[in-house]
Amino acid sequence: MRAVRITEFGGPEVLTITEVPDPVPGENELLIDVSRAGVNFADTHQTDDSYLAPAKLPLIPGSEVVGTTADGRRVAAMTGSGGYAEKAVVNKYLAFDVPEGVDDVSAVALLVQGMTAWFLLKKITHFQAGESIVVHAAAGGVGSLAIQLAKSMGAARVIATASTREKRDLAISLGADVALDPATEELDKAIIEANGGKRVDVVLEMTGGRVTNESLKSLAPFGRLAFYGMASREQPKPVTLPALMSHSTTVSGFWLAHAFRTPAALHQAFAELSAEVEAGRLKVLSGGDYAMSDVAKAHEDLRARRTTGKLVIDPGK
Template sequence: MRAVQITEFGGPEVLRVTEVPDPVPGDDELLVDVSRAGVNFADTHQTDDSYLAPAKLPLIPGGEVVGTTADGRRVAAIVGSGGYAEKAVVKKALAFDVPEGVDDVSAVALLVQGMTAWFLLKKITHLQKGETVVVHAAAGGVGSLAIQLAKAMGAGRVIATASTQQKRDLALELGADVALDPATEDLKAALIEANGGKRVDVVLEMTGGRVTNESLAALAPFGRLAFYGMASREQPEPVAMTSLMAHTSTVSGFWLAHAFGNPPLLHQAFRELADEVVAGNLKIIGGGDYALSDVRQAHEDLRGRRTAGKLVVNPGK
């Protein structure tokens, strides 16, 4: 079969389309003919071996797929690797039936990115009605869904940040009340001003560096910051435990892989998200449908922050 394989770590230049043997499923696995594979920022970390879980070579990247099984079942599935290929082996427990009315791009968007947004709001920060939520990287896959979910959960105000005016306009279209440039000179002050002069309750943060630092400084008493990525590849300043006492702040980290041990909860999340898509209440933003041979461009566009919404690769192209 055709697949994207890396034999050395590095940037997009190490991604190469090649022929590899078809994968063989085990007893607790399914073989899926892949119609789309999702592209996530985590894939770029996996490619240069800077991800939380160390990678082993040779490697076929890609953590999520949608396609059909031999008996015609249409499933979306989370995989540790192996997604950028014509066929993929997936664990039965992490394969989710895709209902009618959910297209391929939407199906993969609801996996890593949709479930991340769902967990961040419902299980990590425990968003309450009326609270203010800051969504950084608001035009991205997680951010675009988090805006809509936060509004549906009764957030009093959603403050989005995004790097371009086009992306900020998209965030506003999706329901954000305010959209800011995260590169503004005093982000802490800008966030507080956008909240009517009051500190913010919840921050969803995946940028790193000064964005994390200033967002933490903008938290209200009992505020929560959930850190789930570091797109800038810049470490935030270390957090002193005593500084958290100043406003009774909570800082938490989140990695979706830790939820893999609870398949019923994952299935609940996927089912709720899919139902919202079918009902027309959750809009998936397509960020690019790349041919398998154009996967380098997909990674370059993602790393260059030139994209919005969900990126996919199509093994059929």
């Protein structure tokens, strides 16, 4: 089969198309003919070996796929690697039946990105109706879904940040009440002003650096910041426990891989998200349907923040 494989760590240039043997499913595994594979920012970290989990070479990247099994089931599934290929083997407990009303791009988007948004809101920050929330990287895959989910959960005010006017307009169209440029000087004060002069209850943050630092300063007492990525590749300042205590704030980290230990919660999340898509209440943004031969460009576009929504690759092209 055709697959994208890396034999050395680096940037998009190390992604190469090659012929490899078909994978063979083992016990409690499914073999899937892949129709679309998702592309996530985490894949760029995996490619240059800066991800939370160290990678081993040679490697076929890709952590999410949608396709069909030998018995004709249409499923979306998560896998640690191996997604950028014509066929993939997945744990059967991490495969989710896709309803007829959910297209391939949406099905893939509801995996890593949709479930990340779901867990951040429902399990990590315990977001409640009537609270205010800041969604950074709001035009991205997680952010665009988190805006809509927060609104449907009764958010009093959704404050989005995005790097361009077009992305900020997109965030507003998805339901954000206001959108800010994260490069704004004294971002903490801008966030508070955007919330009517009040500090905010929840921040979903995956940028790092000064954005994290200033977001922390915008939190209200009992406010919660969930850190789930570092797209800038810049470490934020260390957080001290006395500083958290002085404002009764919480900082939590989230990595979706830990949710793999709770398949029931994953199935609940996928079912709820799918129902929202089928009902028209949750819109998945297609950020680009790339041929597998253009996978390097997909990574380049993602790293340069030229994209919005969900990126996928088509293994048949």
